[in-house]
Amino acid sequence: MLLPMPLPASALRFRREHPTAWDWQVAVAGTIVLGIVAAITAVILGLKSFSVYSAWLLPALCGGAFVILALVRNYLPRKGDWVGIFAITAAFTAFFFLLHDYLTRTAGGPLAGFDNSFDWLNVGNFGLRVGFFVDPIALVMLAVVTTVALMVNIYSTGYMHGEARYGWFFAVLSLFAAAMMTLVLADNFLLMYVCWELVGVCSFLLIGFYIERRSAVEAAKKAFVTTRAGDVGFLIGIILFWRATGTFDVQTIITAAVNHTNGLSGGYLTVATLFLFLGAMGKSAQVPFQVWLPDAMEGPTPVSALIHAATMVVAGIYLVARTLPIFEAAQGATTVVLIIGVVTALMAALIAIVQTDLKKVIAYSTISNLGFMMAALGAGALTGAMFHLMTHAFFKALLFLGAGSVIHATGTQEMPEMGGLAPKMKITFITFLVAGLANAGIPPLAGFWSKDEVLKSVFDHQNAIYLVLLLLWVLLSGIYTLRMIILTFFGRPRVRHIYNHAHESPPSMLLPLIALGLLSIAAGWVAFEGIGKALGFPGGIGRFVIPFGAEGEVLSINGGLAVGATIAGLLGFFVAGYYWWGLGERAARVAAHFPDLYDLLRHKFYFDEMYQAIIDRVVLGFGRVISWFDRQVVNDTGVDGSADITGFTGYELKLSETGKIPNYALAIAGGVVVLAIIAFATQGVV
Amino acid sequence: MIPLQQVLVLSALLFSLGVYGVLARRNAVLILMSVELMLNAVNINFIAFAVYLAPDKVVGLVFAIFVIVVAAAEAGLALAIILRVYRNERTANVDEVDLLKW
Numbered sequence: 001m002l003l004p005m006p007l008p009a010s011a012l013r014f015r016r017e018h019p020t021a022w023d024w025q026v027a028v029a030g031t032i033v034l035g036i037v038a039a040i041t042a043v044i045l046g047l048k049s050f051s052v053y054s055a056w057l058l059p060a061l062c063g064g065a066f067v068i069l070a071l072v073r074n075y076l077p078r079k080g081d082w083v084g085i086f087a088i089t090a091a092f093t094a095f096f097f098l099l100h101d102y103l104t105r106t107a108g109g110p111l112a113g114f115d116n117s118f119d120w121l122n123v124g125n126f127g128l129r130v131g132f133f134v135d136p137i138a139l140v141m142l143a144v145v146t147t148v149a150l151m152v153n154i155y156s157t158g159y160m161h162g163e164a165r166y167g168w169f170f171a172v173l174s175l176f177a178a179a180m181m182t183l184v185l186a187d188n189f190l191l192m193y194v195c196w197e198l199v200g201v202c203s204f205l206l207i208g209f210y211i212e213r214r215s216a217v218e219a220a221k222k223a224f225v226t227t228r229a230g231d232v233g234f235l236i237g238i239i240l241f242w243r244a245t246g247t248f249d250v251q252t253i254i255t256a257a258v259n260h261t262n263g264l265s266g267g268y269l270t271v272a273t274l275f276l277f278l279g280a281m282g283k284s285a286q287v288p289f290q291v292w293l294p295d296a297m298e299g300p301t302p303v304s305a306l307i308h309a310a311t312m313v314v315a316g317i318y319l320v321a322r323t324l325p326i327f328e329a330a331q332g333a334t335t336v337v338l339i340i341g342v343v344t345a346l347m348a349a350l351i352a353i354v355q356t357d358l359k360k361v362i363a364y365s366t367i368s369n370l371g372f373m374m375a376a377l378g379a380g381a382l383t384g385a386m387f388h389l390m391t392h393a394f395f396k397a398l399l400f401l402g403a404g405s406v407i408h409a410t411g412t413q414e415m416p417e418m419g420g421l422a423p424k425m426k427i428t429f430i431t432f433l434v435a436g437l438a439n440a441g442i443p444p445l446a447g448f449w450s451k452d453e454v455l456k457s458v459f460d461h462q463n464a465i466y467l468v469l470l471l472l473w474v475l476l477s478g479i480y481t482l483r484m485i486i487l488t489f490f491g492r493p494r495v496r497h498i499y500n501h502a503h504e505s506p507p508s509m510l511l512p513l514i515a516l517g518l519l520s521i522a523a524g525w526v527a528f529e530g531i532g533k534a535l536g537f538p539g540g541i542g543r544f545v546i547p548f549g550a551e552g553e554v555l556s557i558n559g560g561l562a563v564g565a566t567i568a569g570l571l572g573f574f575v576a577g578y579y580w581w582g583l584g585e586r587a588a589r590v591a592a593h594f595p596d597l598y599d600l601l602r603h604k605f606y607f608d609e610m611y612q613a614i615i616d617r618v619v620l621g622f623g624r625v626i627s628w629f630d631r632q633v634v635n636d637t638g639v640d641g642s643a644d645i646t647g648f649t650g651y652e653l654k655l656s657e658t659g660k661i662p663n664y665a666l667a668i669a670g671g672v673v674v675l676a677i678i679a680f681a682t683q684g685v686v
Numbered sequence: 687m688i689p690l691q692q693v694l695v696l697s698a699l700l701f702s703l704g705v706y707g708v709l710a711r712r713n714a715v716l717i718l719m720s721v722e723l724m725l726n727a728v729n730i731n732f733i734a735f736a737v738y739l740a741p742d743k744v745v746g747l748v749f750a751i752f753v754i755v756v757a758a759a760e761a762g763l764a765l766a767i768i769l770r771v772y773r774n775e776r777t778a779n780v781d782e783v784d785l786l787k788w
Contacts, residue, residue, distance in 0.1 A: 659784035661717075665708055 010427070010504040038090035051101050052114040052134045055185050058091040058098070058142065062178035069171035079167030084174045085153045091177070092146040099139055103536050111136050111538075111546060113251065115187050133187035133251070136545045140386050141184040141318055144393040147519070148310040149177045151512035155401055156302040158508030159408060163300075169209060173306070176202035180311050184318060188248040189238045192319070196234065196283065199312045200227050206307060207299035219295035226292040230282015234319075237275030244268065250322060254548070257326040266331070273330040276323060277337060284316025284370045287344045291607050293367055297359040297413075301404030304359060309366050309400050310393035317373045317389055324382055325548040338378025338462070342469050344371030347605060349476035353483065354591075354601045357413050358406065361484045362399050365439060365477070369396065372454065372473065379466065381457030382547040383555070388450035391523050395438035395447060398516035402432035405505040405513065406488060410498045415487040417498055422489040424502045427510050429489050431517040436485050438520045440478040440569040446524030448566065449555075453527065455565055456558045471568050478572020483580045491582060527555045693734040700727035714768045714778045718761065725757040 065087035073080040106112060117131025153173060160169055176199060183195035201224075208220030241253050245262045256262045257269060264272075280286070285293040296308050307313070320327065320337065327333045345368045352364035369392050376385035405428040406421065407413055422429040438447035451474065459467050493499030504510070525531050532540040542555035579587040591598045603609065704727060707720025729750045736746020772778050 654788040657786070657788040659787035661780045661783070662709060669705060669709060 038086060038093050041090065052098060052105065053116040053132075054094075055098055055116065055132045055134050058094055058146070059178040059181035059185070061087045061091050061094070062174045062181065066171055066175040066178060069167060069174060073167035073171060076167075079170070081153075081157055081166070081170045084170035085150075085157075087174055088146065088150045088153050088177055091181070092150050095142050095146045098134070098142070100536070102134060102139060103538075107538070111544065113138075115251070117187055128190055129188055129249070130191055131187035131249075132182075132185040134185065137318070137321055137382075137386060138184050140390055140545060141314075142181060144314070144390055145177065145180050145184065145311050148306055148393055148397045148516075149173070149180075151397065151401070151516055152302045152306040155305075155404070155509050155512040156300075158506045159302055159404055160300060165209070169206075169300070172202050172205045172209075173302075176206070176307065176312075180315070183315060187250055189241070189250060189253075190248045192250075193231075193235060193238060196231065196279070196315060199307075199315060200224055200231070200283075203227075203296070203303075203307050203312055206303040207296050209299055209303065213298065216298040219292075219298040223292040223296050226289055227282040230279050230289055232278075233275045233282070234279020237272050237277075237279065240268070240272035240275060244272070254323065254325045257329045258548070260329065264329075269326070270330040270333055273323075273326055273333040274336060276326075277320065277333065280316030280319045280374075281340065282316070283319075284313050284374065285344075285367045286316070286340050286371060286374060287347060288607065290344060290348065290367050291604075291611060294360050294363045294604070297357070297363050301359065301400055301407060304363070305397040305400035305404070308363065309396040313366065313370055314373070314389050314393065317370065317377065317385065320374065320377045321382055321386060321389075324377060324380075327377075328380065328548075334378045334380065336378070338375050338466065341371045341373070341375030341378050342466060342473075344368070345375060345473045346371075346469060346476070349473055349480060351601055351604050352480040353476065354598065356415050358403050358415050358418070358484065358488060359400070359413055361415075361480060362396070362403055365399070365480065366396055368473070368477065369439075372451075372470070375466070375470065376454040376457065379454075379458045379462050380547065381454050381461075383542055383545045384450065384454035384457050386545045387453055387524075387527070387541050388447075391438070391446035391450040391520070394516055394523050395435040395445075395520040398431060398435040398513060398520055399439065401509070401513055401516065402428050402435060405509055406432075408505055408509070409502045411501070412495075412498060415484070417495040418488045418493070419491045419495075420489070420493040420499060421502055424499070425489075425504050427504060428513065431513040432489070433485060434517045435520050436481045438524075440481045440572065441474060441565055442569055443562070443566060444521075444524070446520050446522070448562075449524030449527045452557060452562045452565055453555055455561050456556075459558065459561055471564060474565050474568040475572045475575075478569040479576045482573045482576035486576065486580050487584075687738075690734060690738045693738075694731065697727045697731040697734065700724075700730065712779050712781055714771070714780050715765075717780065718764050718768070721764075722757060722761060725753060729753050 062084075065083050068083055069080050073083075076083065102114070105114070113133050113135030115131055115133050117129045119127055120130045121128040153170070156169060156173065160166055163169070179195045179198035179202060183192055183199060186192040186195060204220045204224040207223055208217045210216045238248065241264075242248055244264050245253055245256045247253065253264075257264045257273075260269070282289045293308055293313065297304055299308075327337060348364045348368035348371060352361050352368065355361045355364060369388070373385045373388055373392070376388060405425065406418070409425060409428075410418060410421070412418070434445065438445040441447045441451040443449075455467065455470060458470060526535070526537075526541045529540045529543075532538070532543065537544050540555050579590065600606070701724055704720045704722075704724030707723065708717050711717050711720060732746050732750045732753070736743070736750070740746065768778065771783060775783055777783070
């Protein structure tokens with residue numbers, strides 16, 4: 001397979017050094033071929049009425065891939081990774097046909113949703129339905145999920161090469177893609193909840209992929225239990241809504257909540273909505289549930305990119321976005337969302353500034369951006385939040401995959417051991433820089449447009465204090481982003497042998513980086529009317545993702561705000577450069593100047609310690625009480641006690657068995673006398 | 687004729703003596719004799735009712751004959767059991783035969 005071909009120097013060197021590594025050729029060429037096959041298949045499907053009602057096909061493809069991989073992956077060549085890639089490529093292609101059909105159906109009219117559901121279970125007058133609902137929010141989410149999942153699948157062929165249980169990795173990736181797509185397409189809460197838990201399970205399996213590592217297993221458990229705590233709230237919220245309206249259908253509940261029918265008003269609605277928000281908080285790592293996401297970095301980096309940057313963590317954002325009319329109808333719910341979002345954004349950004357682990361910085365950046373999206377939703381900016389969700393997915397996944405490239409090359413995740421890697425890993429460096437600039441919101445990259453849209457909505461509709469806090473957040477984002485880039489790619493290498501061994505990654509890892517890099521640059525341009533219309537949309541994203549009951553609008557830029565946000569980002573860059581350039585002595589001196597603050601940030605605001613204390617005292621203490629009750633009352637008194645009473649009674653009563661005939665005869669005679677007395681007493685002497 | 691109540695009182699007295707014998711005697715054969723006494727007292731009761739209350743019917747007399755036959759059969763069986771117990775336990779004292787004690 002070593003055909004002579006023109007390639008960049010790094011790829012040629014890679015082929016020379018790894019003469020038997022034919023993975024990139026299969027991954028690249030095979031994917032393209034399979035993608036073309038999938039596209040042709042999809043076109044054929046398109047000719048045969050592939051419509052919005054066939055949306056179920058997208059998750060079904062990935063679900064089928066999971067079933068195949070779970071059962072027979074060890075008998076397939078290359079452990080079946082091409083099955084997963086084929087499925088996600090087919091889903092990716094089918095998505096475009098879905099989008100085309102949706103735009104055709106809604107051309108020139110209101111952007112309605114299309115529902116396709118069937119009865120799954122009917123017991124008396126309680127029914128469960130399985131349904132798929134396609135509307136602009138779902139389409140944006142599908143775009144994100146299919147794109148990032150495709151990039152991660154291709155990337156994993158390079159990153160996970162040679163790992164144990166390579167095939168299982170792709171199996172769970174396919175299952176996750178299927179579950180996530182069903183989640184965003186679900187039209188009723190119960191199906192959404194099932195998929196919610198399913199993506200949590202996939203996250204658990206993938207975080208704990210390295211089963212030999214104790215820390216990974218603990219992190220997986222922590223992630224699942226923390227999100228589970230939020231999911232209980234979600235379930236309670238679903239049940240509260242079902243109790244009031246008698247249905248699980250999302251659109252019906254939204255209509256009922258907006259019109260305040262079925263008893264969905266006042267305190268009941270607010271409480272139910274806040275329970276629903278608990279689920280979103282758990283999944284999207286809002287304060288106080290954010291503790292699981294940094295630990296989730298124990299998983300392989302493609303997992304971090306897919307699940308903990310672009311898709312699963314935005315399930316909470318999606319839930320709030322989907323049910324935003326309910327939040328706006330409930331009193332005070334949006335304020336709660338806004339405050340929690342802002343707190344999360346600022347807190348995580350502060351923690352990110354002092355982290356030394358490269359992936360942890362990006363993880364806290366993710367939490368911070370999730371807080372920003374939640375704050376956007378709390379401010380009522382549905383368009384801005386979904387727009388930022390999309391752009392953030394692309395550049396955050398790119399940051400993670402780039403970090404994975406660096407980790408793959410250097411073998412370490414700690415930034416103090418890196419430094420000066422830019423000349424050795426040019427493509428990684430360039431794409432990482434692009435993603436970092438997008439993260440900080442520098443025009444004309446994607447992050448700028450989405451951030452500005454959110455800031456404008458907050459400025460128009462909310463208190464000035466929130467705007468100030470969010471601008472502070474932009475500043476902090478700039479600081480930690482450039483700090484991360486400087487410490488990794490610039491300066492003098494801190495550990496010589498790591499620098500000497502660093503090399504550029506194989507093309508199977510570089511191609512997704514480049515693709516996501518292009519998306520990070522261009523994805524923000526859908527804000528423009530012209531580009532939107534050229535792509536076939538009714539306009540820019542402002543005319544596509546429309547809040548309930550509002551008119552689509554052209555996204556306009558508030559010039560002053562845009563300039564202000566950009567200046568804040570560049571100021572952050574300046575601060576980062578001033579303190580961390582070179583050997584970073586200035587930063588170390590500042591840290592020594594404020595030891596308490598530095599400790600507070602290094603210990604992540606002591607959330608983990610607080611939770612451990614709660615677990616030790618409250619949970620385990622309560623467990624001790626229950627255990628005492630179980631041992632003392634239930635076992636000793638209840639079970640052993642009743643056995644002892646039976647034994648004691650028998651021991652005493654057996655003494656009446658004398659074995660002597662006269663005793664028994666006396667008993668008979670006595671019984672007759674008693675019966676006679678009773679007979680005479682009740683009937684009288686005859 | 688003697689009033690019916692006096693015959694019944696006689697029957698009751700004989701029955702009570704029989705009950706006392708069953709309960710208070712130590713020898714198994716004597717207990718058997720007391721059982722026979724009880725059966726005979728019952729027979730007197732049957733005959734008394736038959737003669738005094740339904741003289742033209744033979745129901746009471748036939749039942750009395752039944753009782754005599756059953757008593758005879760039962761006496762034979764009981765004596766056989768007493769003989770077996772005596773052969774095994776070397777005693778006819780029912781107080782000492784307590785093999786079914788707990």
